[in-house]
Amino acid sequence: MRAYAAFCNKEFMESVRTYKLFIMGAVFLLLGMMSPLLARFTPAILEAVAGEMPEMVIIIPEPSAYDSWLQFFSNIGQMGLLALVIVFSGLTAGEIGKGTVINMLTKGLSRGTVIFSKLSAAAAIWTVCYLLSILAAFAYTAYFWGAHETHHVFLSFFSMWLYGILLIAFVIFGGILTASIYGSMLLTGGVVVVMMLINILPGARPYNPITLSGENALLLTAQRTVSDFAPALIVCAALILLLTAGSVAVFNKKQL
């Protein structure tokens, strides 16, 4: 337990001193602020453009709080998660590749503890940055549109969070498997592409974890129900457990 705490502590120190925490914080704060602003001002921008070309007629409905959240989930689900994967791509790959973890292992740190503390620390950083972006988006959305109706608030945000954890679990697994940053990113990117392809099959859709990052805004506006999200949530959670157990098993067998 003490070793776990010590190694988590080291992970936090690393993310502060190598500026990972600040980069993540800045990216997510920006995405959180940008989404309501974009939703609010896109019609005005388009109008200004259209004004120069009188022959073009653009009909845009009045933006709403819903557009703001649509923007938010699309930005976090794409740019945000991309930043997440890039920032954490060296989480396990870097340590194995450079050999810094060897010293720790020869001190008696168990390999499982390495995986668990890395997962916890990355999850904590992702949680904090994600909350930051939610708060910023909430503040701006409330400012522009006032009180607005929302449904399944917790589940909408939680789904994206869990999907983020899944990506972290893939990054860790890829790093353990290939001991290279590129390998880790390639595996994670490859899996996302595969999930996108699976999404073409209508039958597989409800079970596909990628739903958790794509249809959150629909859940927030009650166009989806909890039962639409439940299978994907279960698959996602099961994958996280499986990947973490797999990472420990592969790492235990790994020759360093």
Added chain:
Amino acid sequence: MDILRVENVSKSFGGNKVIDGLSFAVPENSVFGFLGQNGAGKTTTMKMALGLLKPDGGEMYICGEQVSCGQTNTNRHIGYLPDVPEFYPYMRPKEYLRLCGEITGLSNDIIKSRGAELLALVGLEGVNKKIGGFSRGMKQRLGIAQALLNEPKLLICDEPTSALDPIGRKEILDILQQVKGKTTVVFSTHILSDVERICDRIAVISKGRLVLSGTIQELKARHRADGLTVEFASPGDLDRFMGDPHVAPYTEGAAQNGLGVTLHVNDMAAAQTAVIETLAQGRILPLKLEVMEPTIESLFLEVTK
């Protein structure tokens, strides 16, 4: 008791057999020199003892406990200094030692006091810059400090001096000499003068096999002197000496080197008598007459041929 016991261990990488039926033991409180050419399998053997690599066959025991790859139970007895130690560059030396101590399960007080003690031992007290700005020698010294933090019964150093300048090398050897007696040291190298300075036992491996092992005195005694070198003042003296029938039984296979000649003999006493008589009778005055002591270098060259 044997601190480290290696029993019939083999290891291949791909189709390449790196370690082939290696067995040896390191007794307690010795400084054990582990010698071999580059690529002989020294690092591989050490990594197997640390559970970082899995042997294909055979067993290893640390303090009587079997090493199993991937598990780190036996590592609590060991301090390890890798050939090129890699640290977290954003940490300061004290922070790194605290992390190591916490992982090993030392109490905070002990981490603090022993950390300070060790940093003083390796000459890094008062150094508070981040490890990223350390020179190679400084990293090597911090490596020794972290390896000794948990007062290991066995200190494994993988070529601790190979990459250092002469001053850095001397400092590392001095530190190892200081811990001698408190902990058993296994130290791999191909710098033979380092071995003669601090080791009391050696094992030489070549192509993954043990080719020589024992205490340095034993080995030197076993490979008793067989060379007698005579150096002359002029080529004429050398020719007269070599042409003398008295020394003819010994000149076969003799190695000439400038004005000197080294005779290889079986019976040193008889050969010495014959040479001295020849020199006296011929009134040849040599510059030097020397019985060649076997050096670690000559042993090493002989067994790794």
